[in-house]
Amino acid sequence: MRMAPALVVLIALVASACASTGAVPRPFPMPARGDDRPIRPAPPDESPVAPPATGTSRVVDSYALVGTALALRGTPYRNGGSDPSGFDCSGFTQYVFAQYGLALPREVREQFNQGKPVEPSELAPGDLVFFATTDPGVSHVAIVVGGDEFVHAPSSSGVVRVEHLRSTYWSQRYLGARRFN
Numbered sequence: 001m002r003m004a005p006a007l008v009v010l011i012a013l014v015a016s017a018c019a020s021t022g023a024v025p026r027p028f029p030m031p032a033r034g035d036d037r038p039i040r041p042a043p044p045d046e047s048p049v050a051p052p053a054t055g056t057s058r059v060v061d062s063y064a065l066v067g068t069a070l071a072l073r074g075t076p077y078r079n080g081g082s083d084p085s086g087f088d089c090s091g092f093t094q095y096v097f098a099q100y101g102l103a104l105p106r107e108v109r110e111q112f113n114q115g116k117p118v119e120p121s122e123l124a125p126g127d128l129v130f131f132a133t134t135d136p137g138v139s140h141v142a143i144v145v146g147g148d149e150f151v152h153a154p155s156s157s158g159v160v161r162v163e164h165l166r167s168t169y170w171s172q173r174y175l176g177a178r179r180f181n
Contacts, residue, residue, distance in 0.1 A: 060181050062126030069096045069143045069151045075160045077153050081108070087160060089141050089152040093128060096143060102180055112138040115178030126181055129165065131173040138175050139173040 039090045069092075078086025082095055090111060094104045104111050122131070123144050131140040142152030148165040163170060 004127070060102060060126070061096050062124060062181055065096060065181075066125045066143065066145055066151070067102055068099050069160075070145065072096070072160050073151065073162065075153070077156055077158050077160075079156060081153075089153045092153040092160060093143060104180065108141050109138055111141055112176070112178065115180040118177040118179050120174075120177065123165075123177055124179070127177050127179050129177045130170065130175045131170060132175055133173055140173075144177070 027100050055106055072084060072087070072092070075084055075092075076086045077088065078091075080091070081087045082091030084095075087095065090091050090104075090106060090108045093111065094106055097104045105114060108130070111128060115128065118124075118127050125144055125146045127144040129142050129144055130138045132143075133140040134139060140152070142150040142163075144150050145162060147161050150165060150170075151160065154163070155158050165171060165174065
């Protein structure tokens with residue numbers, strides 16, 4: 001029976017791992033395979049927010065903001081929705097940014113008219129990208145994840161999900177980007 005404690009220690013050592021073992025850490029929270037339930041973000045008072053900068057602007061960890069947006073994947077689309085029970089596109093962006101103390105206007109066109117314009121080659125995680133989908137002019141908004149990916153609440157038949165800016169559908173409808181951070 002003296003082998004039992006040694007066996008437990010051996011199993012613990014073998015089962016523990018760190019990045020130096022060759023494991024690749026995931027930068028964003030991912031739901032378990034087969035689990036499409038969205039992971040809920042921390043309440044606003046528990047979110048990691050840097051101290052306010054001068055004036056009313058805030059400096060926010062863009063990767064944390066993107067992580068919050070990605071955690072909401074699988075949330076159903078709901079016209080007029082602005083909470084985790086259902087989102088439309090601008091309600092989604094407004095909700096995610098609010099978790100970090102950044103107030104966005106409610107309407108897509110209003111969001112497009114604020115923030116700093118960003119060139120497509122300068123897109124960064126946390127930037128908002130805008131598209132013409134249902135109406136002439138800006139009618140859809142999403143949050144840049146990185147690379148050519150963005151996360152959004154797409155339509156009445158969808159759920160919050162990640163898509164590619166370079167896809168034929170989205171690249172033909174791209175109108176511009178704004179940075180709020």
